[in-house]
Amino acid sequence: DAGVIQSPRHEVTEMGQEVTLRCKLISGHNSLFWYRQTMMRGLELLIYFNNNVPIDDSGMPEDRFSAKMPNASFSTLKIQPSEPRDSAVYFCASSLRLAAQETQYFGPGTRLLVL
Amino acid sequence: QQQVKQSPQSLIVQKGGISIINCAYENTAFDYFPWYQQFPGKGPALLIAIRPDVSEKKEGRFTISFNKSAKQFSLHIMDSQPGDSATYFCAAKGSGSRLTFGEGTQLTVNP
Numbered sequence: 740d741a742g743v744i745q746s747p748r749h750e751v752t753e754m755g756q757e758v759t760l761r762c763k764l765i766s767g768h769n770s771l772f773w774y775r776q777t778m779m780r781g782l783e784l785l786i787y788f789n790n791n792v793p794i795d796d797s798g799m800p801e802d803r804f805s806a807k808m809p810n811a812s813f814s815t816l817k818i819q820p821s822e823p824r825d826s827a828v829y830f831c832a833s834s835l836r837l838a839a840q841e842t843q844y845f846g847p848g849t850r851l852l853v854l
Numbered sequence: 855q856q857q858v859k860q861s862p863q864s865l866i867v868q869k870g871g872i873s874i875i876n877c878a879y880e881n882t883a884f885d886y887f888p889w890y891q892q893f894p895g896k897g898p899a900l901l902i903a904i905r906p907d908v909s910e911k912k913e914g915r916f917t918i919s920f921n922k923s924a925k926q927f928s929l930h931i932m933d934s935q936p937g938d939s940a941t942y943f944c945a946a947k948g949s950g951s952r953l954t955f956g957e958g959t960q961l962t963v964n965p
Contacts, residue, residue, distance in 0.1 A: 743897075770951050772951075772953075781955065781956075781957045781958055782898070782943060782955045782958070784952060784953070784955075787951060787952065789951060794950070794951070795950075795952060830897050830898075832897070834951065836951060841886075841947070841951060842888070842900050842903075843900070843953060844899075844900075845890075845897030845898050845899065846897050847895075847896060847897050848895075848896075848897050
């Protein structure tokens with residue numbers, strides 16, 4: 740069974756460009772989480788969804804960041820315009836909300852470098 | 855209130871030794887405490903987890919010790935192996951889906 744799938748795995752872009760990161764949830768999961776990982780700030784939750792509905796977006800840095808779930812199995816995280824300080828590894832994770840322990844399964848991450 | 859404090863930041867252990875990583879939390883509403891293991895270039899993966907109704911959980915060489923009154927929990931890795939070299943994160947969850955992660959511990963096990 741496939742795990743969480745993220746694309747692209749690596750992205751290099753120039754400041755000011757739009758960046759779109761993609762995530763496919765594990766089949767049957769109903770919660771989706773976007774995280775950002777940096778050396779300075781560790782693993783930060785940006786936003787999470789339950790059943791396609793955004794529940795907590797308090798971690799989204801600013802209006803330049805937006806996330807959507809156009810359907811139950813897919814999500815995008817968009818940064819427009821991108822800035823060098825957005826350089827980080829972005830992970831999405833999915834879980835089954837009804838499960839008692841609700842294990843989050845992480846994807847392999849997208850390594851973003853904004854020049 | 856939502857923070858989880860983790861220590862040490864880095865740890866070097868000899869092969870066969872015991873690795874111990876500690877975490878402390880403040881929010882008494884947390885009721886699920888997982889540990890995640892992350893290898894370079896990979897996403898974190900669940901290693902072991904515990905609920906506060908037990909004081910210890912063991913899975914193979916990995917043990918979580920939980921002290922509810924002190925609001926602390928720790929990961930013990932017995933007979934540490936070079937393949938255990940990774941970054942370890944403790945986390946805590948309350949009634950919602952949100953996990954609060956510690957800062958991470960980079961473990962190096964020397965051969």
